[in-house]
Amino acid sequence: MTESFSSALAARVCRGCGTEIPRAFLACPTCGCLVHADELRSLASEGESAERDGDYGRALAAWRHALELLPRATVQHGKISAHVEGLSARVPLGARPQQTRAADQGTSKGRTAKGAGAAGLGAVGVLLAKFKWALFLLLGKAKVLLLGLTQAKTLLSMVFAAGVYTMAFGWWFALGLVLTTYVHEMGHVVWLRRYGIAASAPMFVPGFGAFVRLHQYPATPAEDARVGLAGPVWGASAAVFCLLLGHFTGSPVVHAIGHVSAWINLFNLLPVWQLDGARGFTALSQQQRIVVAAVAWLLAFAGIDGFLFVLALVVTFRAARPAGAPKTGDIPVLATYVLLMVGLALLLTSGPQAFALHRGPRASIVNFGAPLG
Secondary structure, rough: OOHHHHHOOOOOEEEOOOOEEEEOEEOOOOOOOEEEEEHHEEEEEEEEHHHHHHOHHHHHHHHHHHHHHOOOHHHHHHHHHHHHHHHHHOOOOOOHHHHHHHHOOOOHHHHHHHHHHHHHHHHHHHHHOOOOOHHHHHHHHHHHHHOOOOOHHHHHHHHHHHHHHHHHHOOOOOOOOHHHHHHHHHHHHHHHHOOOOOOOOOOEEEEEEEEEEEEEOOOOOHHHEEEEHHHHHHHHHHHHHHHHHHHHHHHHHHHHHHHHHHHHHHHHOOOOOOHHHHHOOOOHHHHHHHHHHHHHHHHOOOOOOOHHHHHHHHHHHHOOOOOOOOOOOOHHHHHHHHHHHHHHHOOHHHHHHHHHHHHHHHHHHOOOOOOOO
16 A cells, blocks of 8 residues: 555544544544634635635635535535525626626626626627627737646647647648637636636647546536637637638638638537537527527528538437426527527638638548536
């Protein structure tokens, strides 16, 4: 038996009754005294302080950590779980974490959660409708994107993936494909941080795209859906940026990168397995899923791309199965899902002659870019 394993099994004495408690226990089996009482008080103080400052991401991170130190059967665990759900609902869709306090106390004090969601979705709609907003989004998040590259595992896996893709498609296309996938993943990371959910840095797997592994689980379907759809939203902005750059530079390779990126993000909207669409569907009622299916069929019969028939079939299959669908759906998530489908499908109509040069990569590369639990 190794020393580390022995120390894990070593007992400690309860402060309340003196009973020896194995390290794996969160509470004394005799008197019920909490083992991590001091750390829990510190986390509660940190969470309350962050809430007063309007930093909901830091507050949620503290409360989620507290939940890990509490037995599930305790009253405290139930109360904090409910508090996390309520706090999560206060995180606005279209504001930075440091702006949330002003959003709560300013002229929008009487605004409902539905109104806040509509404001966030308006930004998404403008992004997909007007190409110039994609550039603003990427430039505004440049600091976040650069920060992600400081993670050694992310950077090394990106280099490895780019090397593998270079052998098949050339280094320019490989570099663009990896960078647009990275932007997609950072969309997940930003929203995971906004909700205070611990997760790994993005990791790249050649041939399968990239993933972010969750260390904690979303508290509500709304959290899960927003984190999942954040990837395609950011990925769509990267695709638009590449299409614009390809248009103004006249580079067919850059244009093809944007086209393939749009297709990959559309693929991720499939509501199956760990793909982003599956996470988005968790917050949609059956009626809302039927709406998504109807839009998918309209896009499919528009003749834009044959894959849209696959998307329509899968969405219809999920919509026909009410199991697991909430009775009251999430309107902002529904609007985001539909806008993404329409916007990404429209991007596929841009420059087919440039895209034809790289039709092979689109057929062989799949981005399983959703966070994995």
